[in-house]
Amino acid sequence: MSIDSIKRSIDREKDHIATMKSYIERYRKEITRYREQKKREIERYNDRLKRASSTSQKQSVRYSKRNAIDNIKRNIDRKKHDIDGKRDSIKRHREKIADYREDMKRERARKRR
Helix, strand or coil: CCHHHHHHHHHHHHHHHHHHHHHHHHHHHHHHHHHHHHHHHHHHHHHHHHHCCCHHHHHHHHHHHHHHHHHHHHHHHHHHHHHHHHHHHHHHHHHHHHHHHHHHHHHHHHHHC
16 A cells, blocks of 8 residues: 555545544433433422322323433443444554554655655
8 A cells, every 4th residue: 555545545534533433422412311201200200299199090100201311221222332332443443543653654655765
């Protein structure tokens, strides 16, 4: 590979890293939204629980609350898992950049001879 093509490959990997970072930022915003949604749901179900008149209604509200909160927690965990995947991807791209830089060093040393 020529030095120019190696530089283009490095730039391409840097672009991939920037894209992964934007995904991570988007996922963090989504996690924040889910946490806010969770707070609203807790408040809403607490109000419904206060208004429930019978024991069976209260049990039903508690069950619904638990399911709603668990669903939100699953969404948060899914986004955290996605963030971990993007971080792993960034590590792989950085390793590729390091490999390309080593290739560039070898290429420059070969041209000096």
